[in-house]
Amino acid sequence: MQNKYRKFTEEILGIAGIQINGNNPWDIQIHNDNFYKRAITEGSLGVGESFMDGDWDVENLDEFIYKVIQAQLDEKIQGKLSTLFRLATLRLFNLQSKNRAFIVGEKHYDLGNDLFRNMLDPRMNYSCGYWKNASNLKESQENKLDLICRKLYLEPGMRVLDIGCGWGAFGKFAAEKYKVEVVGVTVSKEQIELGRNLCAGLPVEFRLMDYRDLNEKFDRIASVGMFEHVGAKNYKTYFEVADRCLKDDGLFLLHTIGRMKAPKAIDPWTHKYIFPNGMLPSAIQINKAIGSCFVMEDWHNFGPDYDKTLMAWYANFVKNWDKIKGNYSERFFRMWKYYLLSSAGSFRARRNQLWQIVLSKNGVPGGYPSIR
Numbered sequence: 273m274q275n276k277y278r279k280f281t282e283e284i285l286g287i288a289g290i291q292i293n294g295n296n297p298w299d300i301q302i303h304n305d306n307f308y309k310r311a312i313t314e315g316s317l318g319v320g321e322s323f324m325d326g327d328w329d330v331e332n333l334d335e336f337i338y339k340v341i342q343a344q345l346d347e348k349i350q351g352k353l354s355t356l357f358r359l360a361t362l363r364l365f366n367l368q369s370k371n372r373a374f375i376v377g378e379k380h381y382d383l384g385n386d387l388f389r390n391m392l393d394p395r396m397n398y399s400c401g402y403w404k405n406a407s408n409l410k411e412s413q414e415n416k417l418d419l420i421c422r423k424l425y426l427e428p429g430m431r432v433l434d435i436g437c438g439w440g441a442f443g444k445f446a447a448e449k450y451k452v453e454v455v456g457v458t459v460s461k462e463q464i465e466l467g468r469n470l471c472a473g474l475p476v477e478f479r480l481m482d483y484r485d486l487n488e489k490f491d492r493i494a495s496v497g498m499f500e501h502v503g504a505k506n507y508k509t510y511f512e513v514a515d516r517c518l519k520d521d522g523l524f525l526l527h528t529i530g531r532m533k534a535p536k537a538i539d540p541w542t543h544k545y546i547f548p549n550g551m552l553p554s555a556i557q558i559n560k561a562i563g564s565c566f567v568m569e570d571w572h573n574f575g576p577d578y579d580k581t582l583m584a585w586y587a588n589f590v591k592n593w594d595k596i597k598g599n600y601s602e603r604f605f606r607m608w609k610y611y612l613l614s615s616a617g618s619f620r621a622r623r624n625q626l627w628q629i630v631l632s633k634n635g636v637p638g639g640y641p642s643i644r
Contacts, residue, residue, distance in 0.1 A: 277308035288343035290336065297331040298339055304328070316346055320541035320614075324606045333609065334583065337617030384599060385466045387608075388439075390592035391585050396439040396470065399497030399527060400578040400626045404644070409584040412577070417445040420494055422643050423570070423630055424523050426450040430491040433457075433517055435483050436498020440467035443476040455490070457481050484509060486517050492525075493518050499528035503551050507561035515565040515633065524566065524631040529578070529624055530555060546611050552624065566631035569640035575625040582616035 282292055291299045302308075304327035310318030322328060330336045340346055392398055393413040401412025402419050420442065426432070428451035434443050437456025440463075446452050453475040458464060464478045471478075483498075484506075493514055502510045514524050534554040542550060562568065589608060597605070618624045630640060 277312050278305070280312055281308045284345055285340075288339040288345055290339055298335040299330065300336065301329045302327070315540070317540040317544065320545070320607075320610055323610050324545075324603050326606070333613040334586075334616040334620065337614045338620045339617075341618055341621040341623050383462075384596075385439075385462055386596045386599060389466075390596055391589045395441045395445065396466075397441045398438050400529075400574070401581045401584075402574060403577045403580050404574075409581070409588070412581065412584075413441070414445070417442055418449070419643065420496065420525055420527065420628070421446055421450050423628065424492045424494065424525050426452050426492060428452065431455070431489075433486070433490040433493045435486075435493065435495035435514070436501070437463070437467065437478065438497070439463050440471045440476055440478065442494055442496055443467075444471045444474060447471070447474040447476050452492075453477075455479065457483055457486065483513055486513055488517060489519050490517055491519055491522050493522065494525045494527070496527040497529075499526060500550050500552055501547070502553075503549065504534070504553070504557060507553065507557060508563065511561050511563070511565045514631075518633060520633055522633065523569075523636075526558075526627075526629045526631065528553065528558075528627055528629075530558070530627050531624060542611075545607055555627075558627075558629070562631065566633060567635040568629070569632050569636060570628075570630040570642045572628040572642075572644065573625050574628075575619055575622060578624065578626045579616050579619040582612050582619065586612040586616070 278292075285292065285300065289298075290296075293299070293301055304322070304325075307322045307327040310322045310327075312318075314321075388396065388398065393401075393409045395410075395413055395417070397413040397416065400416065401409060402416040403412045404415060406412035406415050424432075426446060430450075430452045432443075432446060432452050432454045434440075434454055434456040437443055437454075437458050438460075440454075440456055443454035443456050447454055455477045456467070457479045458467075459480070459482065461480060464480055467476075467478050495514075499510070518524055529552055531552050531554055534557055535552060538549070538551060559568070586609070589612065593605065615624075619626075632640065
């Protein structure tokens with residue numbers, strides 16, 4: 273039976289030009305023959321867990337994943353029963369309800385500020401950089417922050433809401449450069465603790481709360497890298513919250529990862545180890561959820577920039593691993609490597625996109641001047 277699993281794996285990988293124990297940097301090197309059965313019967317969960325267990329390696333993991341996704345191999349080897357179960361779960365239950373909202377904060381964002389400080393740029397941006405005219409991660413992230421501020425047409429004295437504020441990168445930048453006041457909400461205690469220190473002396477307020485509890489007016493709203501945790505059952509509610517919190521003449525910028533087609537189920541490996549209950553929206557889902565709340569003013573896709581951002585994060589993570597490895601296991605190192613490089617491969621294959629969407633409540637008089 274093991275030989276049958278291996279033969280099938282060889283045939284599947286061959287479609288993408290990947291060889292078992294081959295000489296190319298994207299060729300998979302097998303250390304444990306159990307990999308074959310796990311990959312075929314468990315799909316992405318088995319592939320990811322077997323990498324964490326050291327059952328296989330590859331010189332360029334990002335390029336391996338790129339080739340796998342480009343050839344749609346992941347869809348060919350998904351275990352049928354597990355896929356059906358995840359699809360049923362997705363349809364029946366609201367995995368991102370209010371009483372579950374803080375799970376991702378505890379499981380992911382509270383892993384340790386030391387991890388993120390040694391991986392991210394100095395401003396602690398945990399979202400895609402904007403690499404136009406940028407030569408490094410720091411420049412790309414400051415470009416992104418300034419791009420958001422300019423798209424929102426910020427003016428001194430404005431009051432801005434940051435839904436999913438992280439460690440306050442946007443709030444700090446907007447307060448320093450554009451002289452606005454910022455209220456940021458997050459579900460991570462670790463983010464708030466460090467964020468308050470980073471933004472000390474600035475008009476930036478942090479609140480540990482679920483976005484659904486917001487009910488006050490702001491001149492502008494930004495939400496950067498948080499919508500991926502909202503879930504399809506809550507998209508309409510999310511935009512209704514933004515509607516009630518935005519002044520009639522305000523602007524709302526949504527920065528989110530997305531896919532052209534809505535995923536049929538939450539990826540089991542990502543759900544178990546990285547982002548519990550995470551879900552990437554489709555363009556159709558976003559447009560439908562906006563409904564009558566907003567006018568679509570601008571839609572900007574710079575998904576390839578996330579490939580560069582993730583590769584820069586991975587370089588920092590590896591370079592600084594010796595500083596933090598006392599707090600984490602070697603299995604964690606392999607898990608985090610798989611997360612960063614498989615994500616980079618996904619953006620490289622253009623399955624994942626990165627969108628910045630600008631919305632207004634009643635339409636900008638005379639039209640919205642798009643900024644790039």
